[in-house]
Amino acid sequence: MPAAKLLMFLSLFGGKPGSAAALDNCVFLGEEEKNSLYEDGDVVIGGLFPLHYSPVSSLPTYNTKPTANMYKYFSSRALRWMQTMTFAIKEINQRSDLLPQLKLGFHIRDSCDDIPVSLRASLLLVNGQPESGSRAESCAALQRTLSPVIIGDAASGVSMALLRSLGSFHIPLVSYFASCSCLSNQREFPTFMRTMPSDAFQIKALAQLVSYFGWTWVGVIGVESDYARFAIQLFLQESVQYGVCSAYTHFYPVALSQQALDELLDVIQMASSKVIINISGESEMQSILREIQHRNITGLQWIASEAWATAKSLWEKFGDLLMGTLGFAIRRADVIPGLKQHLTSLSYIHESAFLAEFWEEMFNCHLNGSVNRHSHGVDNYFDRLPCKGTEELNDVYSPYSDVTQLRVSYNVYKAVYLVAHALQDMSNCTVGLGPFLNGTCADPKNFKPWQLIYYMKRANFSALGEKVNFDQNGDPNAYYDLMNWQRMPDGSLHLVKVGFYDASSPSGRTLVINGSVIQWPVGKQASRSVCSDSCPPGSRITRRKGEPICCFDCVPCAEGQVSNKTDSLECSRCSEDTWPNKARSLCIPKIIEFLSYHDLMGILLCVVCIFGACISLSFLIIFFTYKDTPLVRANNMELSFLLLVFLAVCFLVGLLFIGEPSDWL
Structure with missing residues (x-):
């Protein structure tokens, strides 16, 4: 690996005593990289931050040695994360109750959100910082400056690459922004921890969010990375439980070419869904919004992943397209005391290439002797006026000095304190009762990385009033704020908290939303x-063959059947004493019609029945009175009596049909 001091690597991580350790000097191989931020200490904490991103594509000619990559953008937001790390370390060094006998240092490098660059920078961190600037250093001197732990990186894919390289040496990596659920696999990444919740929880929150608003047909897009692939796969699995389907699933490359943008925008325009979940970072979102603006596509409801849910820099050019955006943001610190002053007090900008470049970008000027003019392709560098040195950061807005949304910065702050509290627990170890072989303890000023990770896994502390602890996978408790992008009267962006997701809450109450304050696109x-529109009561769903479950037709219930709820899968038959209403949405009691004694027909029937019965009984009495006469005897007296009785009964039976029927009738 270029620029890696391989001899030092052997002496620190398992080289034989008679080999590399016996050498007086560790030789620096490759080109020396000077762009870093370093401060000495008893324990030097490494840091990786994506200060540059979006590489400029170039084709090597193979006639000359390839030049270093150039990048389009400088991230002042990432610079704030870096400065938060230096602030937290200086704050700890000033405390008397935390590591009083130990001074923390830092060694910070730019990862450029690029795996090769980040891997090279990480190897430089774990091999130490040259003090004299010469190419040959004392191995003992370098060993004092190596970083036994690294805070970084921001991207999940970059973090995975670092873990596969550094994990063999048991060097702990604490990420402040990598959220891929794949990193929770402790068998594959045993030295990984993070102050960023796993995407497994964010995806649960997203699935509940779209279900809450009745969005069952959503577009899902994401950058071609492990971060997006794992997240989208989890979303497709989780959304099934809520009856949510994806209208399309599309991945696009990190370096978005015009062809890739055209393919993506064609998919978005052709789909009927206007709700889009985008699992990507801020840089990819810029390119997508630029093309959407060019095509004049409006009315889209964006659902942001946590990577860009609070990226205010997108609002400056694409505010009209992003109004009403919803997204889950990680837990915010209301304030980190002293951070604002630390960020704006940049009296040493000439000493740091990163700060010098930020200053030039912020005020569109150039510093004498700056090494940054070719770092990201600035063509008009020498056309700029010299920096006066009297510029004030408080006079202009910058994501760097904006401390209203301290989310990732807060994660960095907690990551530093995680290392500090682990070192404090290591310092409190009692000899003979230690956790290592034969009850031994580790020396806080001379320990192995695997000893530090032991204490980090068991850390439990408070940061700005929040209880911080980690589960068996090295993940913190999951809590997200639901943010809504709203336009202020002056046109500026106002990020409004309209709800939250708390994974520790009881089931069914994890997501809380205040819909009345949401501003929609x-x-x-x-x-x-x-x-498909919902099937109303009185009908049932029939699936369309070969299409998602969210696409269906509605069929009315058959005769004698009803469905009493929306989107019924089947109709039910009514009982014998009920029948369906006209809408076939409810079984109602059958209507019983009967003749009443107060109705005309009832009165007529009653009169006829009584009159006929009286006539029959009259003849019966007459026949009984003259039963001994030859006429009666000749007409079969017994049969005549029987017929008259039954005839009277038949007339009286008609009375049973008058009045409301009862069970005994």
């Missing part, structure tokens, strides 16, 4: 995004 209510 179009209108005053959430837009509809469904493949």
